Amino acid sequence: GRYRYPSDAGWGANRQMDLRQVRVWRAGDALKIEIGLHRLTRSWNPPNGFDHVALTLFFSQSGRDDGLRELPQQQALMPAGLRWQHRLRVGGWANALYSAEGASASSEGTVLTPGAALTLDAARNTVVLTLPAGALGPAAALAGLKIYITTWDHDGGYRALAPDASGYTPGGGPAAGAKVMDDLLVTLP
Secondary structure (H helix, E strand, C coil): CCCECCCCCCCHHHCCCCEEEEEEEEECCEEEEEEEECCCECCCCCCCCCECCEEEEEEECCCCCCCECEECCCCEECHHHCCECEEEEECCCCEEEEECCCCCCCCCCEEECCCCEEEEEHHHCEEEEEECCCCCCCHHHHCCCEEEEEEECECCCECCCECCCECCECECCCCCCCCCCEEEEEECC
């Protein structure tokens, strides 16, 4: 609640990093995630159809103690002592699925394929991600799956944080603070 959007007018009232609604569907070992944001913008003509926000999703499988607590490059930890085994980072210029293998506080991990199919519902300010069957493991791996969703902006890396917001820099925290504007933890049955 202390962080402020960058002062450039491209953010302002658009508040692209505000989560509004998340819905998740499961069909066997495939997963569909619909993420509603305050507003989708495309100021910089991004190939994925939206900008000024990066969605990073961390997948924590029930009953596993492997994985990582650190959120790579976001200067934060998973909530509630959770560990993630898979991570998806999606933005205007990126759509990559990673495993925790080789990941650390500074390294994103090992890229996996296939990644997520990405579609937008611009009228509803919604990003829809579909992970194909087996992307996160067999169907049993999805029982009790926890999905931690974070928002921030990414431009060659997660944007810096500063005590005071400026043009393209979010403010309200120290430079070493968590690079998470909004977040939500979802648990599948």
